[in-house]
Amino acid sequence: MENKTPITVVIIEDDETIRNGFTYLINTTQNYKVLNSYSNVEDALVNLVNDKPQVILLDIELPGIKGIDAIPKIKNILPKTYILMLTVYENEDNVFNALTKGASGYLTKSDNTEKIIDAIQEVVDGGAPMSMNIAKIVIKSFHKNQNSPLTKRETEILEQIAAGKSRSKIAKQMFIDLETVKSHIKNIYVKLNVHSREDAIKEAKNNKYI
Amino acid sequence: MENKTPITVVIIEDDETIRNGFTYLINTTQNYKVLNSYSNVEDALVNLVNDKPQVILLDIELPGIKGIDAIPKIKNILPKTYILMLTVYENEDNVFNALTKGASGYLTKSDNTEKIIDAIQEVVDGGAPMSMNIAKIVIKSFHKNQNSPLTKRETEILEQIAAGKSRSKIAKQMFIDLETVKSHIKNIYVKLNVHSREDAIKEAKNNKYI
DNA sequence: CGTTTTATCACGCATTTAGGGGGATTTTAA
DNA sequence: TTAAAATCCCCCTAAATGCGTGATAAAACG
Numbered sequence: 183m184e185n186k187t188p189i190t191v192v193i194i195e196d197d198e199t200i201r202n203g204f205t206y207l208i209n210t211t212q213n214y215k216v217l218n219s220y221s222n223v224e225d226a227l228v229n230l231v232n233d234k235p236q237v238i239l240l241d242i243e244l245p246g247i248k249g250i251d252a253i254p255k256i257k258n259i260l261p262k263t264y265i266l267m268l269t270v271y272e273n274e275d276n277v278f279n280a281l282t283k284g285a286s287g288y289l290t291k292s293d294n295t296e297k298i299i300d301a302i303q304e305v306v307d308g309g310a311p312m313s314m315n316i317a318k319i320v321i322k323s324f325h326k327n328q329n330s331p332l333t334k335r336e337t338e339i340l341e342q343i344a345a346g347k348s349r350s351k352i353a354k355q356m357f358i359d360l361e362t363v364k365s366h367i368k369n370i371y372v373k374l375n376v377h378s379r380e381d382a383i384k385e386a387k388n389n390k391y392i
Numbered sequence: 393m394e395n396k397t398p399i400t401v402v403i404i405e406d407d408e409t410i411r412n413g414f415t416y417l418i419n420t421t422q423n424y425k426v427l428n429s430y431s432n433v434e435d436a437l438v439n440l441v442n443d444k445p446q447v448i449l450l451d452i453e454l455p456g457i458k459g460i461d462a463i464p465k466i467k468n469i470l471p472k473t474y475i476l477m478l479t480v481y482e483n484e485d486n487v488f489n490a491l492t493k494g495a496s497g498y499l500t501k502s503d504n505t506e507k508i509i510d511a512i513q514e515v516v517d518g519g520a521p522m523s524m525n526i527a528k529i530v531i532k533s534f535h536k537n538q539n540s541p542l543t544k545r546e547t548e549i550l551e552q553i554a555a556g557k558s559r560s561k562i563a564k565q566m567f568i569d570l571e572t573v574k575s576h577i578k579n580i581y582v583k584l585n586v587h588s589r590e591d592a593i594k595e596a597k598n599n600k601y602i
Numbered sequence: 603c604g605t606t607t608t609a610t611c612a613c614g615c616a617t618t619t620a621g622g623g624g625g626a627t628t629t630t631a632a
Numbered sequence: 633t634t635a636a637a638a639t640c641c642c643c644c645t646a647a648a649t650g651c652g653t654g655a656t657a658a659a660a661c662g
Binding site: 307309 | 557
């Protein structure tokens with residue numbers, strides 16, 4: 183067990199105490215090694231080519247280039263490196279932005295520090311470690327509103343509109359008359375209090391009707 | 393610790409062995425209690441009003457009404473009950489369907505059986521427990537394709553098109569000429585090899601360009 | 603430093619679509 | 633057995649769409 187090739191980590195975090203804390207924690211754990219740690223993205227970007235870590239712990243709140251914007255830059259240099267986000271805040275937009283740009287996991291610093299080791303292992307094993315509250319945010323983003331004012335058919339049609347389909351195409355694919363589709367759309371607009379496809383889509387997505 | 397009010401659970405699972413196994417496991421754990429277990433959704437639906445469990449363990453592969461279709465029916469009767477999905481298969485569509493309809497967690501039966509207790513506790517605490525592979529599927533669904541053939545501007549415009557905006561509205565909001573927008577859209581169509589908004593949206597979403 | 607890509611703007615044209623107005627009828631559920 | 637939901641009908645005008653064939657300036661790349 184002792185002489186396995188260790189899992190290599192780089193830390194990008196501006197708070198020196200946290201940076202050193204994590205470095206110590208990881209380095210004193212068997213089979214894990216911190217190759218380097220940086221207090222900002224700029225420094226990290228020039229050195230990462232040499233470090234070639236398997237996992238990067240990336241803070242979100244950083245001076246200069248923010249953690250979120252660092253993700254694509256890092257992925258450019260090291261496409262196979264797993265990026266684990268670290269944050270104190272649980273801002274929804276940050277979560278989805280980071281995931282969209284390619285982060286593989288998302289941890290809050292309030293987590294038990296030992297969890298960081300589990301998370302590093304999990305991400306190397308192809309998993310997607312998340313703190314409990316982050317998982318909740320992610321799962322909740324899938325939940326549809328059960329109190330939609332739209333009927334089943336109206337919802338169906340609005341979904342097709344959101345897919346960019348014309349009224350006539352919707353009619354053909356649903357085997358109903360164009361006039362029926364128009365009628366449904368009229369009712370949708372009244373219910374959502376809008377006067378265009380754009381606003382209907384926006385309103386429906388905001389309220390998670392679709 | 394011993395005389396806390398226990399967390400109440402109902403199991404809906406057709407395999408008798410698994411059903412009894414989970415029931416035994418949960419009932420022999422302090423502070424957890426299985427109120428009832430059912431081998432199909434139909435039976436469960438008529439009794440759930442009396443059971444009023446905090447958590448339901450719901451199998452996906454069931455005879456008659458499938459687990460996925462059971463979710464909205466259960467939510468109708470008991471809107472506050474947390475639903476944890478159980479499955480042997482890790483079918484992507486099932487995962488997203490279940491989450492969309494309101495499942496709060498998703499576990500594979502291959503998980504260590506003790507994890508089920510942790511998951512029940514986590515969901516009651518407002519979390520969203522997932523097996524590692526499920527978390528991976530969920531997180532991956534957010535990842536955008538880094539090899540998009542579209543330029544930044546083209547991607548921007550295609551996103552607006554996917555939001556249902558007209559070319560002229562896009563032009564106004566981006567402070568560019570309608571002709572410029574038309575030009576971009578033409579290039580998008582060529583690159584994606586499509587001839588309509590609908591197909592452009594579909595192609596872009598399929599490949600995660602947007 | 604030169605070449606390519608990207609972003610910008612131009613004009614015309616045939617065809618379809620969108621949104622709104624006013625209805626009616628038939629299924630489906632409560 | 634009512635109410636809600638889904639279906640279909642006709643009219644209208646302004647706007648949008650997709651495609652053709654361009655040009656020019658700015659940015660990025662090697």
